[in-house]
Amino acid sequence: MIDDMNGWRTAVITMSILFSVSLYAANPFLDAKDDKPVSAKFRGTEWGDDIQQEEIPLTARVVTTRLAKMPWGAIFKIEFTDVESRASQKREIRPDYFIVTDDRIVLLNEEDNDAAVKKISALDKPPEFDPSDIYGVTTGKFEHEDGLWKTTVSVKVDLCVFDSSHPSGHFKKIVWKKGVGLVEYANGYGARKDGYRLKRQK
Secondary structure, three states, X not given: OHHHHHHHHHHHHHHHHHHHHOOOOOOOOOOOOOOOOEEEEEEEEEEEOOOOOOOEEEEEEEEEEEEEEEOOEEEEEEEEEEEEEOOOOOOOOOOEEEEEOOOEEEEEOOOOHHHHHHHHHOOOOOOOOXXXXXXXXXXXXXXXXXXXXXXXXXXXXXXXXXXXXXXOOOEEEEEEEOOOEEEXXXXXXXXXXXXXXXXXXX
């Protein structure tokens, strides 16, 4: 009887450990096997009031780094380096930070993102997410309106597309690919005042 009870306790403890370890299964659209930075070449075009032609070529190296891994998720930083074009004024693209869970990719949009990473990575469960910060889902479709901004996040076969637009012409588009990560990043202001579009090269 005692052996049976000990066996039962061992089984329960083992199941609890397995449950806690498997609580966060990797998100198929943004994941990493370790914390080493992974870079990829992106090419595209940019436009704006200061650019004579309608569009000119733009290239950048995109570096994705996992900053933290928690039982419930992970936090990633995506940086745009070596941004080059023929424009007289060099384009700067600020890095993005994302909180990733099993079924969500959420923009971390704090005044001090590095400090926020330390705070959030110490939590025992995901923080509450603002709907306007959801940049990726793993199934189906998510829609949100914030004032005049309309956002749709939808999964299409092996792609997850974040598409946000404003009647003035402002827009932002991000595309994630299963097993790859970020494959397209675009941002623009109304009346083609300024903007760019970058796509990952194979």
